[in-house]
Amino acid sequence: MEEFGKLPGIGPKTAERLTHFLLAGERRQALDLAEALQAVSEQVRPCRECFNLTEGEVCSLCSDPRRDRSLICVVEQPKDVASLEKVGTFKGLYHVLGGRLAPLENIGPEHLSIDALVSRVQRGGVQEIILATNPTLEGDGTALYISSLLTNYPVKLTKLARGLPSGSVLEFANSQMLSDALEGRRTF
């Protein structure tokens, strides 16, 4: 119960319920969960290339010959890779920073995989880097910092489009969204 209770979104009541569920049913189920947890903690690690989570040395995306190696999309977390892969239109590689710069939490460049990103660019072959950090204050700051490191390399730096989310209405958009949408308007 104590261990379940340490997980996010699981309070003492839920922890108790989960524990009793495992105790009441087949013992096999508790052992299966234990094995899965052990496997995750032992086998899942950051990809040597892009720092996405993988069970091998290099993740399935980095080792896929069909992916465009000249295009790297820089994201904060492995879950962002999953979100973008669900869209299915991006055919390049990724680079997972492992977070964002957050001076107030003492998270500096040394805590992120920024050096490794610069190395990937130095090795050559990269033509475009999409700085796809979250469109928040800290995400923007992180993108700005990375852009300052890469400004002297012959690589095109881009950022994700900002504006109105598809399916929304102007009425409920806030000023920042409308300002982005006006500022970034494109030829019809």
Place this chain on the structure above:
Amino acid sequence: MEEFGKLPGIGPKTAERLTHFLLAGERRQALDLAEALQAVSEQVRPCRECFNLTEGEVCSLCSDPRRDRSLICVVEQPKDVASLEKVGTFKGLYHVLGGRLAPLENIGPEHLSIDALVSRVQRGGVQEIILATNPTLEGDGTALYISSLLTNYPVKLTKLARGLPSGSVLEFANSQMLSDALEGRRTF
């Protein structure tokens, strides 16, 4: 009570409460509300130029000499003008369609102020038209229809940027938002 109850978001209970409130207080208050309602219905009408709501012949935006008359932002509703004006960065004029094309509801071009928009363009002086209908299926369809009518005039047609709303995170963006954000990416 019956009349209050016809307003959106006001149920029978609230209608009763409002009526008793007016009956319990100063009679003056009920009369003031009656006067305001009369004034609204008699004096507020569409601007002759842009179809935004106004009390005169021409609205305060259309008659403001500081506004850029070469730039027209086309929106669905008067409330969209209010939203964009709150941002404060747009310095052109507006054109309020009075809705969007909705074939299923039998709302065709003749129900909107589309002819008047074409007339404004024909009169000359307009350099850019921002088709700022809502980023919905019907809003997009309306923008497409208007663009087809204006394609032979020497006017630049643009649309609002679509992508991630500022302040959001990739994790909670849906596929369409991420797809827009990738497709519309811009140089950093």
